[in-house]
Amino acid sequence: MPELPEVETTRSGIAPHIQGQRISGVVVRQPRLRWPIPGNLGDLLGGRTVRAVERRAKYLLLRLSNGSLILHLGMSGSLRILPRDTVPGKHDHFDLLFKQCCLRLRDPRRFGAVLWTDQPVEQHPLIAHLGPEPLSEEFNGVYLHRQAQQRRVAIKNLIMDGRVVVGVGNIYANEALFRAGIHPARPAGRISLARCARLAEEIKQVLAAAIIQGGTTLRDFQQEDGKPGYFAQELLVYGKAGSPCPGCGNPLKQQRIGQRSSVYCSRCQR
DNA sequence: AAATTCTCCTGAAGGC
DNA sequence: TGCCTTCAGGAGAATT
Missing domain, CATH: 1.10.8.50 (Helicase, Ruva Protein; domain 3)
Structure with a gap:
């Protein structure tokens, strides 16, 4: 189940494939995760470029010019980089499409989340009150x-x-x-x-x-x-x-x- | 205020 | 073989 090392592994794994790449499409097959996936993500993300892929706690943050996509893997989630035409499986709920690949969220137990904020992500309610990162000097x-x-x-x-x-x-x-x-x-x-x-x-x-x-x-x-x-x-x-x-x-x-x-x-x- | 319980969900594993 | 129950758990919400 994804804890910090799994999320960091995912971050470093997907970043080279999507950082600097333009989002060409969004596919939502099952919006009912921990919270509903926003219905207007296609409009918000389409044509935008992923500027950075960051992590805060167990949240993955995809930084765009107009806001941030916040991803959480819950306890059974995983993100994969796949060829664009890969046939989705039963629990493949969400895709971000790029020119060369597809970033696909699979989450059988659906405790994960896909959220959007156009505010500074540090101010998001899920993130604002988090403690220090365990690998930082502040945590000792x-x-x-x-x-x-x-x-x-x-x-x-x-x-x-x-x-x-x-x-x-x-x-x-x-x-x-x-x-x-x-x-x-x-x-x-x-x-x-x-x-x-x-x-x-x-x-x-x-x-x-x-x-x-x-x-x-x-x-x-x-x-x-x-x-x-x-x-x-x-x-x-x-x-x-x-x-x-x-x-x-x-x-x-x-x-x-x-x-x-x-x-x-x-x-x-x- | 702090601590505990509830809640979402599916699949694996065990019992009969 | 198959149905039922139990367990696993991230973390916010609700309750004590």
Whole structure:
């Protein structure tokens, strides 16, 4: 499922194909995503050139001269670059057509989004109140520790809260907490500065490593060329409940924390 | 105010 | 073989 590494992999994959290219058409086959795809996208986008392909949190931003197209992959979405005449599949909901190719959104569970804004994208309601990027210097141990003060919520929920830090979804939250030796259910306010620093560092490390591998493919995720991401083979705990802990050999436990499945070692993580 | 629950959706997997 | 139930989850909205 697309988290930050998968979205960044998608961004870097599609950018060379569409940056500087003119949009010749828009196809909407199924407008009912998380929010309806605007009906006038054809008029807004037709003939415009994609100036830049950027990412903020898990949102992809296609910058045009008259505004920005905001794309979100939800949890089962993927974007591919295809020949223009490729026959669409069942869940291929949206195409942007270019002279040489087609950018196609596939999203079986339809939790994704295709939105438009003609305002500065930083002011969009979905983006304006987001926390810092995890790979930025702004996100560090001191910052995380400060955010955790007086908070009784589980640390795993805190690092998955987009107002605190963006882009950390369930897979990488589990992995980072294991690598940092912190129990996912530990109250956020009861973690020392040193351990917050370790956690912030592990979040950065695991995200950066996953970007290099092209993200994690469990079921749906595909890179822009249709290939899977290869970070799944480097996951230490996610999806491995019952297996021996890579650190101590004890069976990994699974527990729901904040409606999310969490995997951890009760011996290595405190 | 903070924390929890609900909601959208499809497909895989398990039970009988 | 097939139908039913359960689970998975990003993140905004609603509720406690």
